[in-house]
Amino acid sequence: MLAVAGAAILAVSPVKAVEKLNIVTTVGMIGDAVQRIGGDRVEVTNLIGEGVDPHSYWQTRSDVVKMGRADAIFANGLYLEAQLEELLLKLKERKPVIFAAEVIPVEERRASETYEDRFDPHVWMSPKLWRQVVAGIQASLGELDPDGKATFEKNAKVYLAEMDRLHAYASDVIASIPEEQRILVTAHDAFGYLGRDYGIEVLGVQGISTQSEAGLQRVEELVNLIVSRDVGAVFVESSVSERNVKALVEGAAAQGHDVKIGGELFSDAMGAPGTYEGTYIGMIDHNVTRIALALGGDAPERGMDAKLGAGL
Numbered sequence: 001m002l003a004v005a006g007a008a009i010l011a012v013s014p015v016k017a018v019e020k021l022n023i024v025t026t027v028g029m030i031g032d033a034v035q036r037i038g039g040d041r042v043e044v045t046n047l048i049g050e051g052v053d054p055h056s057y058w059q060t061r062s063d064v065v066k067m068g069r070a071d072a073i074f075a076n077g078l079y080l081e082a083q084l085e086e087l088l089l090k091l092k093e094r095k096p097v098i099f100a101a102e103v104i105p106v107e108e109r110r111a112s113e114t115y116e117d118r119f120d121p122h123v124w125m126s127p128k129l130w131r132q133v134v135a136g137i138q139a140s141l142g143e144l145d146p147d148g149k150a151t152f153e154k155n156a157k158v159y160l161a162e163m164d165r166l167h168a169y170a171s172d173v174i175a176s177i178p179e180e181q182r183i184l185v186t187a188h189d190a191f192g193y194l195g196r197d198y199g200i201e202v203l204g205v206q207g208i209s210t211q212s213e214a215g216l217q218r219v220e221e222l223v224n225l226i227v228s229r230d231v232g233a234v235f236v237e238s239s240v241s242e243r244n245v246k247a248l249v250e251g252a253a254a255q256g257h258d259v260k261i262g263g264e265l266f267s268d269a270m271g272a273p274g275t276y277e278g279t280y281i282g283m284i285d286h287n288v289t290r291i292a293l294a295l296g297g298d299a300p301e302r303g304m305d306a307k308l309g310a311g312l
Helices: 028-041 061-069 082-091 127-144 146-175 192-198 216-228 243-254 280-294
Strands: 021-027 042-048 072-075 097-099 183-188 201-206 233-237 260-265
Touching (some): 021 028, 028 042, 028 127, 028 146, 061 082, 072 082, 097 127, 146 192, 146 280, 183 243, 192 201, 201 216, 216 243, 233 243, 233 280, 243 260, 260 280
Parallel strands (some): 021 042, 021 072, 072 097, 183 201, 183 233, 233 260
């Protein structure tokens, strides 16, 4: 298990005085938070980009160079970056490596059904939990750059206010889905925190990690559920193969039930850089809007602030 967070996350030493902190992040959700909080005082390089699965990502030679030169590395943790874990722990022996999601208390994490003593790492799906991650990142940046504390506090305050609006919007649009239709079927179990927060049942073909196998029995179970409960839409994910979800559609059709693909959701990676969906706020806005519309709820086609489908 990666380093338990809390005090460990904040146990970093100030780096030498430079114009900007050179920060490497593993996934876009962490990168977005570090950039928003750090502002002009940080230079952020993100390793795992659009459409890439962090569960199975292996570092490249250039990644190792970037991490070696960084003042600090911010990862999600909770075993999300499974293949990078060994390298990150080695780097932690000689420079600040912050596993940002591990600031969340154990009692607020979803347990893994597959791996004992591990937890669901997809905590960004809950804006309420992500607030804690943002606060931890703010504190860690303040330890790295004490002169920037006021800037980090100001930037985090703005970011957290946006997150509160997002949570209120998500609550409203998911609640608009008829109760019997609040069933979210996706490629893997990445939306459990979203389901827990907003009262929607979540079912994945694969488990919490995309490294888990999706057996024929699981596909058959979900096909039977889709047919028996008259599920109208299932969802593919931008960073996971569509194969298993298409098998659900075909299996339901073989039983005479028409289920559509309700859209592509962002699970383990955000949208393209330079787009609204390429930000944390835009990612969650896109997801809850597409889910609500596909499952019979009421939501504006272009999302919370009419930004979906637009650049920054």
